[in-house]
Amino acid sequence: MKMSDFASMLASFKSNAVASASTSSSKSSALPQSSSTSPSQQRSMTRKRPHPDPADGAHNIVVGHTHTAGPSFPSMHESVRHKHQTYQGGGGDDIGFELSFLVIGAQKAGTSWLHALLQKCSPTTRISLPREQKEVHFWDWHYRKGFQWYIRQFDYPRKKLSLTHKKTGEGTPSTATKYGEITPCYVVLPPSTISEIHQCFPNLKLIFIARDMVDRVWSAMIMELRDQNSGRKAGEFAEGVIPGDDTRRLAKEGRSSNSSMSVAQQRRMQQQSLPSSQTDAYFLERLRSETHASRSDYATHLRNWYAHFPAKSILIIDYKEIDTDPRGVLRAVLVHIGIEEDEAKACVEALQDEEVRQKVNAATSGSNADTTSQCLLSQRPSLKKQIQDYVRPFAVEFNLMLKEQGYNWRLNE
Numbered sequence: 434m435k436m437s438d439f440a441s442m443l444a445s446f447k448s449n450a451v452a453s454a455s456t457s458s459s460k461s462s463a464l465p466q467s468s469s470t471s472p473s474q475q476r477s478m479t480r481k482r483p484h485p486d487p488a489d490g491a492h493n494i495v496v497g498h499t500h501t502a503g504p505s506f507p508s509m510h511e512s513v514r515h516k517h518q519t520y521q522g523g524g525g526d527d528i529g530f531e532l533s534f535l536v537i538g539a540q541k542a543g544t545s546w547l548h549a550l551l552q553k554c555s556p557t558t559r560i561s562l563p564r565e566q567k568e569v570h571f572w573d574w575h576y577r578k579g580f581q582w583y584i585r586q587f588d589y590p591r592k593k594l595s596l597t598h599k600k601t602g603e604g605t606p607s608t609a610t611k612y613g614e615i616t617p618c619y620v621v622l623p624p625s626t627i628s629e630i631h632q633c634f635p636n637l638k639l640i641f642i643a644r645d646m647v648d649r650v651w652s653a654m655i656m657e658l659r660d661q662n663s664g665r666k667a668g669e670f671a672e673g674v675i676p677g678d679d680t681r682r683l684a685k686e687g688r689s690s691n692s693s694m695s696v697a698q699q700r701r702m703q704q705q706s707l708p709s710s711q712t713d714a715y716f717l718e719r720l721r722s723e724t725h726a727s728r729s730d731y732a733t734h735l736r737n738w739y740a741h742f743p744a745k746s747i748l749i750i751d752y753k754e755i756d757t758d759p760r761g762v763l764r765a766v767l768v769h770i771g772i773e774e775d776e777a778k779a780c781v782e783a784l785q786d787e788e789v790r791q792k793v794n795a796a797t798s799g800s801n802a803d804t805t806s807q808c809l810l811s812q813r814p815s816l817k818k819q820i821q822d823y824v825r826p827f828a829v830e831f832n833l834m835l836k837e838q839g840y841n842w843r844l845n846e
């Protein structure tokens with residue numbers, strides 16, 4: 434079998450780790466789209482990606498292999514591929530790093546809420562999330578930086594690379610640290626990347642939160658509008674410009690993203706970022722854009738994951754339960770990740786009510802119920818109806834998938 438790029442990168446990393454240690458001590462899809470690349474995926478595969486920043490070590494893609502330019506993805510690990518044909522797959526046992534879980538979406542479906550609670554659970558359940566930020570975007574934007582960069586995002590002890598450390602017996606499946614991350618856009622990754630992920634981490638657990646499609650896309654469009662305040666064009670965020678990266682670049686150049694604007698211009702921009710300032714036509718145009726259309730098509734994208742991972746590895750959560758049974762949702766996630774039932778129960782029960790019921794990353798701040806994103810949409814019934822009509826086929830398809838997978842709940846159609 435031809436080795437894939439990430440698999441060869443991991444094989445190389447493992448091989449180098451072992452060398453350094455010795456010196457120092459499915460379900461297949463029911464739809465044809467799953468085996469081929471759908472048009473939306475082809476489009477997303479061609480989207481803009483940020484260039485690696487040599488200043489942060491992006492060029493050190495694998496140990497002993499220095500890349501100074503940003504090579505194209507398929508050729509990136511060619512030399513490594515030919516050197517390490519013995520790679521057998523598996524989860525990186527030689528170096529000990531095992532990615533245990535990914536929350537792959539949906540965007541605007543309570544993933545920040547889940548992140549906040551997993552962080553609270555991490556000391557008692559040995560869950561390890563990335564140190565700096567919620568969304569790492571390794572598998573879509575930063576893969577050029579390589580596994581070492583990825584592993585550095587976690588509190589992964591370097592000494593784990595030592596064989597002596599391995600002999601202590603730490604890291605048995607039930608007690609091992611569960612490394613994982615939450616990047617809601619991963620659900621739309623192309624099948625080739627999903628296959629890479631599976632080859633590297635076949636035991637990976639996946640979590641997807643499914644929110645009502647109208648509410649989700651409306652929330653996403655409001656966020657996009659708000660992001661324009663920071664100087665981004667509509668859709669630019671989701672097309673691959675990393676939040677923070679442009680700020681960092683502008684800071685290096687000695688200006689803030691809005692500093693070149695007058696106060697009046699900034700005020701005008703803030704006004705334009707309010708949903709009420711935009712026409713129905715604007716939102717309908719954005720709704721049909723690749724960014725929002727593809728993220729609304731839960732079923733097509735999830736089927737790509739089901740084509741590579743066994744169904745039991747994928748947990749789909751009903752967003753409504755975050756409201757009706759937040760502790761139950763958290764417990765289900767913990768158990769799915771591999772935390773023992775008792776441990777998960779104890780962790781969830783130790784949390785305060787305010788903690789599990791908190792709203793994280795809401796479209797509008799403050800307690801005014803009239804300004805929630807859903808309320809803003811209900812004030813525009815004609816627009817809401819058109820959004821409902823647009824997403825209905827996606828909801829029908831997703832509900833079919835839920836039925837196939839044995840779930841007993843459905844989204845609104």
Ligand SMILES: Nc1ncnc2c1ncn2[C@@H]1O[C@H](COP(=O)(O)OS(=O)(=O)O)[C@@H](OP(=O)(O)O)[C@H]1O
Nearest residue numbers: 540541542543544545546652791792793795796806
């Ligand atoms: N506890 C709780 N219960 C119900 N809903 C909640 C909760 N916490 C967050 N949220 C809502 O989730 C929306 C944000 O989702 P994400 O954090 O996934 O957004 S993002 O993709 O990371 O930007 C965002 O939805 P909107 O307010 O409609 O935008 C949040 O309000």
